[in-house]
Amino acid sequence: MENKKVSLVIPMYYEEKVAKECYKRVKECLDKLENYNYEIIFINDGSKDKTLEILEQIAENDKQVKIISFSRNFGHQAAVTAGLQEVTGDAIVIIDADLQDPPELIPDMLKKWEEGNEVIYGKRKTRKGESAFKLLTAKMFYNTLNALSDVEIPKDTGDFRLVDKKVVDTINSLPEHNKFLRGLFSWVGYKQYAYEYERQERFAGETKYPLKKMLKLASDGIISFSNKPIKLVGALGIFSIIVSIVILIYALISYIFKLNNLSAGWTSIMVAITFFAGVQLLSLWVISEYIGRIYDEAKGRPQYVIDKKINFDK
Numbered sequence: 001m002e003n004k005k006v007s008l009v010i011p012m013y014y015e016e017k018v019a020k021e022c023y024k025r026v027k028e029c030l031d032k033l034e035n036y037n038y039e040i041i042f043i044n045d046g047s048k049d050k051t052l053e054i055l056e057q058i059a060e061n062d063k064q065v066k067i068i069s070f071s072r073n074f075g076h077q078a079a080v081t082a083g084l085q086e087v088t089g090d091a092i093v094i095i096d097a098d099l100q101d102p103p104e105l106i107p108d109m110l111k112k113w114e115e116g117n118e119v120i121y122g123k124r125k126t127r128k129g130e131s132a133f134k135l136l137t138a139k140m141f142y143n144t145l146n147a148l149s150d151v152e153i154p155k156d157t158g159d160f161r162l163v164d165k166k167v168v169d170t171i172n173s174l175p176e177h178n179k180f181l182r183g184l185f186s187w188v189g190y191k192q193y194a195y196e197y198e199r200q201e202r203f204a205g206e207t208k209y210p211l212k213k214m215l216k217l218a219s220d221g222i223i224s225f226s227n228k229p230i231k232l233v234g235a236l237g238i239f240s241i242i243v244s245i246v247i248l249i250y251a252l253i254s255y256i257f258k259l260n261n262l263s264a265g266w267t268s269i270m271v272a273i274t275f276f277a278g279v280q281l282l283s284l285w286v287i288s289e290y291i292g293r294i295y296d297e298a299k300g301r302p303q304y305v306i307d308k309k310i311n312f313d314k
C-alpha cells in the first residue's frame with residue numbers, strides 16, 4: 001500500500017527566534033512516523049525580520065519544506081487559509097510556530113484520524129504562561145460567541161488541529177473571504193474529536209496577537225457566525241420605546257396631579273435625548289459592522305497577496 005501523506009501548515013509572523021527550533025522539533029516528530037510521507041508548509045505573513053531568510057535556508061536543504069510568503073501582514077487566519085489552499089496531504093495539521101502546541105502529539109492525533117475521525121481539534125486542558133487577561137478575554141469571547149451563534153464552537157480551542165483532506169476541500173470551496181477557521185471547522189460537521197492537551201509556553205519571543213488583533217478575530221467570529229447582534233438592535237429599539245412611554249406616563253401623572261416636580265422639564269428631556277442618542281449610535285454601529293463585511297465580500301478582494309512561493313514544483 002502506498003504511504004499516506006501528512007501536510008503541516010505553520011503560519012509565522014516575526015518568528016525569527018522560533019523558526020529554526022520549530023522546524024527542528026516538527027521534523028523530528030515527522031521523521032519518526034513510519035508509513036507516512038510529509039510536507040511542511042510555512043507561511044511568512046509579511047514579517048520584516050529574519051523569518052523569511054531562515055525559512056529560505058531551511059527550504060534550500062529540505063525539499064519537503066515549502067514556503068508561501070505574503071507581500072505584507074494579512075493576519076493569522078489569512079496565513080492559515082493560504083496554507084490550506086496548497087496542501088497535498090491526506091491529513092492536514094494546523095499548528096502554531098511558537099511550539100505552544102506540541103508537535104509531539106501529531107502521531108497520536110494521526111491514530112485518531114486512522115480510527116475514522118475527520119476533525120481532531122486540540123482542546124486546551126491547561127494554558128501555561130498566558131496572562132490572566134488573555135485567559136479571561138478568551139473565556140468571555142467563547143461564551144459570547146456560543147450564546148450568539150447557531151453553530152456550537154468548542155471552548156478552549158485554537159486552530160491547532162488535524163483534519164482530513166475532504167474537510168479542507170470543503171473549507172477551500174467556500175466563497176467567503178474573511179474565513180474564521182475554527183468556526184468553519186465546526187460548521188462543516190463531519191466526525192469531530194476533541195483532543196485534550198496541555199498548552200505550553202511560547203518557545204521564544206512575544207505573542208503576535210495584541211489586543212487589536214484579538215478584537216478583530218472576536219468580531220470576525222461573531223459577525224460571521226451570528227445574525228443575533230442585528231436582531232439585538234431591534235430589541236434595543238423596542239426597549240427604548242417602552243422607556244419613553246414610561247417617561248411619558250410619569251410626566252402625565254405629574255401634570256394631572258399638579259405635582260410640579262417637573263417644572264423645568266429639564267431632567268426628562270435630557271434623559272430621553274441622551275438615551276435615544278445612545279441607542280441610535282449603538283444600533284448604527286452594529287449595523288455598520290455587517291455592512292462593512294458585506295462591502296468587503298462584495299469587493300471580492302482576495303484575503304491575501306502572495307509575493308513568493310518556494311519548493312512548489314508545478
Ligand code: UDP
Nearest residue numbers: 011012013045075076079096097207208209
Ligand atoms: N501569526 C501570524 N500572523 C499574525 C499574527 C500571528 O501568522 O498576524 C502567527 C504566529 O506567528 C503564530 C500563530 O500565528 O505562529 C499564533 O500567534 P501567537 O502565538 O502570537 O498567538 P497566541 O498563541 O499568543 O494567541
Ligand code: MG
Nearest residue numbers: 096098100202
Ligand atoms: Mg502562541
